[in-house]
Amino acid sequence: MTVVEPSVFEALESNVRGYCRSWPTVFDTATGSVLRDEHGREYLDFFAGAGSLNYGHNNPVLKRALLEYLAGDGITHGLDMSTVAKRRLLETLRDLVLLPRGLDYKVQFPGPTGANAVEAALKLARKVTGRQIVLNFTNAFHGMSLGALAVTGNAAKRAGAGVPLTHVAPMPYDGYLGDESELRWMRRALDDSSSGLDKPAAVIVETVQGEGGVNVARDRWLRELAEVCATRGILLIVDDVQMGCGRTGPFFSFETAGITPDIVTLSKSISGYGLPMALVLLRPDLDQWAPGEHNGTFRGNNAAFVTARVALEHYWSDGALQAATLAKGERVRAALADLASGHAGLSTRGRGLVRGLVFEDASRAAKVCRLAFENGLLVETSGSEDEVVKLLPPLTITDDELTRGLAVLNSAVAAICR
Known part of the structure; x- marks a missing residue:
């Protein structure tokens, strides 16, 4: 009898690993898409x-800048010390992103993840308001x-905390x-005053819930939300961790609504290269x-500052990327709408280049993703019941x-929904 030894991943890596179960292969290299x-x-x-690789894998423009920086012994780990790389990023962020949009923001470098940014935003809102x-x-x-x-809705994810999650109140999304x-x-x-809801410090919202x-x-709902907050002295936090950096078309996902949040969180594609x-x-x-x-040992990832700056310079000095994203997003919208029209129990929604294919029979979404993988396409599910194939x-x-x-996706849907 042949005994198959477990891989080092199965033998040593925690059961918490997730994506590798959906895509059972060992990846080695990547370029572009x-x-x-x-x-x-x-x-x-x-x-x-x-959503961390809006500019693709190993983007050659960003890679060249990163390799030159490392070859020149540039600072890699800098905590919150002042460095040339940080200065150049701040100047570029100011000149290409904030000033053209009339945004007057200070910039905080928290820890290197989206959750770190959210924690900092919540903590600051409570400190400033005293609520x-x-x-x-x-x-x-x-x-x-x-x-x-x-401030997350999903019950399964919340249950993992192991302690009561307090000082929040959920509201119905648009x-x-x-x-x-x-x-x-x-x-x-x-x-x-008799509703039982104490005056909040802040409201936190995603313009698109990925x-x-x-x-x-x-947009109308977001404008009304901003007005509700502003007239009552409540801070508005927009979590743009996944939907920012051009995912919906504009650099910030809230731009089309014409609102100015009090606090914005960014991560994922802000480095441009997938660096934390x-x-x-x-x-x-x-x-x-x-x-x-509020601090953190790895809030000064200077290699990421370099690629972030170059990404802003290369992609956000004009409107070309935004226009291209919107055009591609319209292609995907039309293709998914056509696909949904040919199958019962299927619908679609999204903005820019974040799109979802929604299945009334939630079990079909995972089956479509699995078949797509077998045919050379990586897509994942999302939604409270994993009922959405997210692009x-x-x-x-x-x-x-x-x-x-899209052709691979179309074939997978046809095979599962036949």
Whole structure:
């Protein structure tokens, strides 16, 4: 009898590993929108590092700058010390992103992940207002640390905390009740002293809920939410960790709504290269931190500062990337709408280059993703019941790659829904 030894992943890596179970191969190299496993098989990537690789794998422009920086013995680990790399990033962020949009924000470097940025934003909001409650939304996802979990909606993820998740109050997201009454309840609860809802420090919201199932908030709803907050002295935090850096078209996902959040969290694709990095953007009057009051050993990833700067210079000095993203997003929208029209129990939603294919029979979404993988395409599920096939291709994907990936998806859906 032949005994098959477990791989080193099975033998040593924790059971918590997840994506490797959906995509059972060992990846080795990647360029642009393509990954290759150790046997040389290629996979089109409609996942993009969960939105961390908006400019593709090993983007040659960013790679060249990173290699030159490392070859010149540039600072890699810098805590919050002042470095040339940080200065150049701040100047570029100011000149290419903030000033052109009329945004007056201070920049905080928290720890290197989106959850770190969310934790910093929540902590600051409570410090500045002296209040504890934060309002979050149904189907929200903000991270896996305790504060971020508290404002996350998914019951399974929240259960992993192992302790009560307090000082939050959930509100219905746009469309959750199937009508336009969501913010009427928020207004009533906030203004009624007998509602049982204490005045909150902040509201935290995603303009598009990626992990929650590609739920898209209307611009009108976001404007009304901003007005609700502003007129009541409540801080508005927009979590742009996954939907920022051009994913929906504009650099910030809230731009089309014409709102100016009090605090914005960024991570994932802000480094441009998939290197760990996060930012918190905050109104100058909210910058009430004492020196060192919120810190982290790896908040000074200078290699990420280099690639972030070059990504801004290369892709955000004009409107070309935004226009291309919107055009590609329209292609995907049309293709998914056509696909959905041919199958019962199937619908689609999204913005820009984040799109979702929604299955009434939730079990079919995972089956489609599995079959797509077998045919060389990486897509993942999202939503409260994993009922959505979520598409997050790199913004730099070519038209040919987009066509081929959509064809694989189309075939997978046809096979599962026949």
